[in-house]
Amino acid sequence: xxxxxxxxxxxxxxxxxxxxxxxxxxxxxxxxxxxxxxxxxxxxxxxxxxxxxxxxxxxxxxxxxxxxxxxxxxxxxxxxxxxxxxxxxxxxxxxxxxxxxxxxxxxxxxxxxxxxxxxxxxxxxxxxxxxxxxxxxxxxxxxxxxxxxxxxxxxxxxxxxxxxxxx
Amino acid sequence: xxxxxxxxxxxxxxxxxxxxxxxxxxxxxxxxxxxxxxxxxxxxxxxxxxxxxxxxxxxxxxxxxxxxxxxxxxxxxxxxxxxxxxxxxxxxxxxxxxxxxxxxxxxxxxxxxxxxxxxxxxxxxxxxxxxxxxxxxxxxxxxxxxxxxxxxxxxxxxxxxxxxxxxxxxxxxxxxxxxxxxxxxxxxxxxxxxxxxxxxxxxxxxxxxxxxxxxxxxxxxxxxxxxxxxxxxxxxxxxxxxxxxxxxxxxxxxxxxxxxxxxxxxxxxxxxxxxxxxxxxxxxxxxxxxxxxxxxxxxxxxxxxxxxxxxxxxxxxxxxxxxxxxxxxxxxxxxxxxxxxxxxxxxxxxxxxxxxxxxxxxxxxxxxxxxxxxxxxxxxxxxxxxxxxxxxxxxxxxxxxxxxxxxxxxxxxxxxxxxxxxxxxxxxxxxxxxxxxxxxxxxxxxxxxxxxxxxxxxxxxxxxxxxxxxxxxxxxxxxxxxxxxxxxxxxxxxxxxxxxxxxxxxxxxxxxxxxxxxxxxxxxxxxxxxxxxxxxxxxxxxxxxxxxxxxxxxxxxxxxxxxxxxxxxxxxxxxxxxxxxxxxxxxxxxxxxxxxxxxxxxxxxxxxxxxxxxxxxxxxxxxxxxxxxxxxxxxxxxxxxxxxxxxxxxxxxxxxxxxxxxxxxxxxxxxxxxxxxxxxxxxxxxxxxxxxxxxxxxxxxxxxxxxxxxxxxxxxxxxxxxxxxxxxxxxxxxxxxxxxxxxxxxxxxxxxxxxxxxxxxxxxxxxxxxxxxxxxxxxxxxxxxxxxxxxxxxxxxxxxx
Numbered sequence: 001x002x003x004x005x006x007x008x009x010x011x012x013x014x015x016x017x018x019x020x021x022x023x024x025x026x027x028x029x030x031x032x033x034x035x036x037x038x039x040x041x042x043x044x045x046x047x048x049x050x051x052x053x054x055x056x057x058x059x060x061x062x063x064x065x066x067x068x069x070x071x072x073x074x075x076x077x078x079x080x081x082x083x084x085x086x087x088x089x090x091x092x093x094x095x096x097x098x099x100x101x102x103x104x105x106x107x108x109x110x111x112x113x114x115x116x117x118x119x120x121x122x123x124x125x126x127x128x129x130x131x132x133x134x135x136x137x138x139x140x141x142x143x144x145x146x147x148x149x150x151x152x153x154x155x156x157x158x159x160x161x162x163x164x165x166x167x
Numbered sequence: 168x169x170x171x172x173x174x175x176x177x178x179x180x181x182x183x184x185x186x187x188x189x190x191x192x193x194x195x196x197x198x199x200x201x202x203x204x205x206x207x208x209x210x211x212x213x214x215x216x217x218x219x220x221x222x223x224x225x226x227x228x229x230x231x232x233x234x235x236x237x238x239x240x241x242x243x244x245x246x247x248x249x250x251x252x253x254x255x256x257x258x259x260x261x262x263x264x265x266x267x268x269x270x271x272x273x274x275x276x277x278x279x280x281x282x283x284x285x286x287x288x289x290x291x292x293x294x295x296x297x298x299x300x301x302x303x304x305x306x307x308x309x310x311x312x313x314x315x316x317x318x319x320x321x322x323x324x325x326x327x328x329x330x331x332x333x334x335x336x337x338x339x340x341x342x343x344x345x346x347x348x349x350x351x352x353x354x355x356x357x358x359x360x361x362x363x364x365x366x367x368x369x370x371x372x373x374x375x376x377x378x379x380x381x382x383x384x385x386x387x388x389x390x391x392x393x394x395x396x397x398x399x400x401x402x403x404x405x406x407x408x409x410x411x412x413x414x415x416x417x418x419x420x421x422x423x424x425x426x427x428x429x430x431x432x433x434x435x436x437x438x439x440x441x442x443x444x445x446x447x448x449x450x451x452x453x454x455x456x457x458x459x460x461x462x463x464x465x466x467x468x469x470x471x472x473x474x475x476x477x478x479x480x481x482x483x484x485x486x487x488x489x490x491x492x493x494x495x496x497x498x499x500x501x502x503x504x505x506x507x508x509x510x511x512x513x514x515x516x517x518x519x520x521x522x523x524x525x526x527x528x529x530x531x532x533x534x535x536x537x538x539x540x541x542x543x544x545x546x547x548x549x550x551x552x553x554x555x556x557x558x559x560x561x562x563x564x565x566x567x568x569x570x571x572x573x574x575x576x577x578x579x580x581x582x583x584x585x586x587x588x589x590x591x592x593x594x595x596x597x598x599x600x601x602x603x604x605x606x607x608x609x610x611x612x613x614x615x616x617x618x619x620x621x622x623x624x625x626x627x628x629x630x631x632x633x634x635x636x637x638x639x640x641x642x643x644x645x646x647x648x649x650x651x652x653x654x655x656x657x658x659x660x661x662x663x664x665x666x667x668x669x670x671x672x673x674x675x676x677x678x679x680x681x682x683x684x685x686x687x688x689x690x691x692x693x694x695x696x697x698x699x700x701x702x703x704x705x706x707x708x709x710x711x712x713x714x715x716x717x718x719x720x721x722x723x724x725x726x727x728x729x730x731x732x733x734x735x736x737x738x739x740x741x742x743x744x745x746x747x748x749x750x751x752x753x754x755x756x757x758x759x760x761x762x763x764x765x766x767x768x769x770x771x772x773x774x775x776x777x778x779x780x781x782x783x784x785x786x787x788x789x790x791x792x793x794x795x796x797x798x799x800x801x802x803x804x805x806x807x808x809x810x811x812x813x814x815x816x817x818x819x820x821x822x823x824x825x826x827x828x829x830x831x832x833x834x835x836x837x838x839x840x841x842x843x844x845x846x847x848x849x850x851x852x853x854x855x856x857x858x859x860x861x862x863x864x865x866x867x868x869x870x871x872x873x874x875x876x877x878x879x880x881x882x883x884x885x886x887x888x889x890x891x892x893x894x895x896x897x898x899x900x901x902x903x904x905x906x907x908x909x910x911x912x913x914x915x916x917x918x919x920x921x922x923x924x925x926x927x928x929x930x931x932x933x934x935x936x937x938x939x940x941x942x943x944x945x946x947x948x949x950x951x952x953x954x955x956x957x958x959x960x961x962x963x964x965x966x967x968x
Binding site (some may be wrong): 036037039040041042043045048086102103104105130132134142143152 | 190646865
């Protein structure tokens with residue numbers, strides 16, 4: 001059975017006609033071509049598919065789009081403002097926090113949700129916030145460093161990213 | 168004074184970092200092509216069974232199904248990554264050898280339809296006795312998993328002897344024999360394997376895949392599909408984590424190709440997480456016996472090492488894995504006489520293969536724990552004892568491996584200093600302990616998987632009037648940053664910025680062959696090829712610019728995007744102008760670079776596994792907390808020093824070291840790939856325990872530089888070696904903390920608790936294997952020890968001029 005849904009994704013209204021049992025992960029990737037959101041288990045175990053729904057981290061592989069109608073969905077594609085990267089994205093790139101990059105979107109969004117409620121988290125608080133996101137490449141060290149750097153820059157209201165700040 | 172490097176040595180971001188943080192990177196499963204169908208594999212629920220009937224009629228009839236294939240639709244030819252182990256079928260025809268063996272494949276309008284159609288395929292099996300352990304496989308020679316090998320269910324048995332080990336033991340003051348076991352574990356990349364195949368109307372095939380070895384997949388697809396290799400194009404998508412798990416050709420890749428041919432549509436097959444656990448090719452379970460002679464001062468007189476590997480159902484890289492369990496012991500310490508016996512046994516479980524450190528973490532664990540036990544017996548400090556035994560730079564080992572630079576002494580000193588080893592050891596409160604271990608690893612396998620005289624890596628650097636510099640190379644970026652390293656090296660040679668360069672990797676139509684992202688070979692091999700290619704381009708640019716400026720080319724330098732006279736910097740041209748001058752003088756500017764390692768393999772059968780242009784070295788100290796009630800081991804801090812030769816980008820090297828430490832911690836404390844009646848016990852990310860941010864301690868990384876003459880600008884590997892010492896360092900720390908020796912990996916809480924119980928009962932507080940398999944190794948091939956012979960200078964290597 002298909003249903004017509006109105007979703008608000010990255011600030012844009014998107015109308016989709018999808019089977020009602022399709023997960024938010026599937027609809028984002030397959031119907032909206034937002035392939036920045038990845039899948040690691042599709043069982044809610046690894047955090048890879050994390051997106052924000054009304055600012056809260058949600059495992060999109062366990063969420064049904066029908067429940068997300070009327071709510072603000074944010075994926076990694078929605079983090080930058082135009083070509084200006086979010087300070088988290090900037091810090092992750094600068095500090096080598098993304099190796100293969102597969103877990104990166106989920107971790108970036110989880111970290112964004114943390115910084116929204118705790119502007120200057122301690123390293124342990126960052127650890128706790130990211131404990132549900134597995135990364136097999138980095139040993140987490142550079143990820144923790146990058147979240148701390150981004151928090152610092154946000155607090156100082158530095159422009160975390162410059163337009164076209166590549167390299 | 169001009170400094171030697173402009174780009175090398177700087178902690179620059181990776182060139183693909185920006186795409187990765189915005190979600191732009193397109194992994195294999197992100198590819199969608201017009202008219203694309205979705206495929207699924209039907210897999211065996213039996214560990215060992217004859218297939219008596221397959222009927223696909225009902226699946227074919229289901230609406231939305233585009234095509235169904237079985238093994239009978241493919242050429243009846245077996246394949247395998249190693250020429251000596253051609254024992255796999257993409258879709259099994261007569262027999263399945265493990266739960267998870269594929270028997271049929273479906274392409275349909277969507278994944279769900281394909282899955283439902285798989286359920287409609289009728290397969291009748293006649294179950295056979297399943298052999299689930301080394302002992303089991305050896306005890307039942309009447310049950311044969313394969314018809315080939317070195318004995319019933321013995322895939323490979325090897326025995327090599329270098330020098331007189333019996334004499335070495337006779338002259339020792341202490342001879343120890345110890346037994347260890349290392350349970351297998353798996354790679355667990357965050358990305359599940361995926362492949363998209365498109366068999367065009369022109370009869371040509373393109374495969375996009377999450378593979379670490381597009382070249383080997385390319386070669387084998389031609390054989391498996393019986394199509395000229397020239398008609399096949401393999402493109403490796405950016406890989407979302409490999410660690411060795413994406414190094415073989417896999418059933419889903421082959422089925423996607425065949426289904427695409429059959430249906431006339433592109434076909435994608437993406438594996439589920441559970442399937443990835445069964446595809447495996449990960450760390451071998453290995454049982455080990457090690458006998459070593461020591462003098463009272465701690466010096467090693469000789470070593471005899473035996474390993475039994477539980478290979479699983481297929482050969483994969485297993486012959487190499489077997490040799491690797493005995494190859495690198497001699498590279499770390501002086502071992503004048505050495506004997507190695509190893510056997511790999513087939514069992515009805517997913518096949519093991521190469522995982523980060525390929526075949527060497529298991530023996531490294533055994534050896535480094537035994538050294539600790541010997542140090543205790545001899546009353547020596549374990550760090551000092553290791554330092555005393557360090558191998559000599561620029562010599563050969565007993566088993567004829569040529570060692571170049573060795574930074575291990577400095578590595579030990581640095582971790583001892585940084586960790587406070589001397590103050591802490593023996594003085595920490597009960598329940599806390601500190602342990603040390605060392606290791607060494609290849610910087611690229613010295614021989615290819617198939618015998619040939621061609622380059623191991625090739626690069627083309629192209630420039631034109633637009634100022635563009637493009638780097639084309641077959642190497643695959645699996646997150647380690649190989650694309651970035653190529654950009655840094657070419658930028659260094661040409662005096663431009665990495666951002667001025669585009670790297671085009673891993674496309675068999677467009678890029679020169681690189682053998683693949685395995686054995687820590689890419690920075691060294693593709694790096695040398697890139698430097699050679701860029702240097703050839705620079706020579707042409709210098710010739711053309713020199714003519715215009717009326718100076719000798721030798722007086723020119725390339726730096727800061729300019730080509731200018733070194734002692735008169737005002738005289739010069741911009742880099743793009745230099746390219747225009749060169750293109751005007753020479754025509755199209757596209758230059759190749761080639762690399763093959765120096766030919767140093769020992770002249771004995773088996774001598775091809777172990778040689779490398781140079782070896783990295785690591786020393787690691789770990790501090791742990793052990794809960795005496797629960798047996799839980801918590802690593803609280805890790806210090807690791809790594810001899811990287813030269814850090815081309817310290818940030819990326821640290822990332823590799825930290826990732827290696829993390830993976831080692833997972834292996835030593837929690838990860839295990841275990842089965843019950845042929846079925847994986849815990850095929851999910853929740854139950855297969857791997858460390859999260861909460862279980863990963865602070866890691867202090869120290870880089871030691873030795874400027875190796877065989878490395879590109881002196882660099883060695885970083886991606887695998889630093890994993891090796893972590894495991895025994897933890898084991899040694901646990902012993903220091905609570906006096907329990909867990910000679911078995913993983914060191915799970917139950918084992919620690921059992922050890923503590925034994926200790927309370929006044930028994931020997933050791934947990935580990937008690938007996939060895941009944942197995943007779945073949946008579947050893949006796950080769951003279953090359954120990955201490957000087958390395959034959961820096962050997963000439965092919966294609967170097």
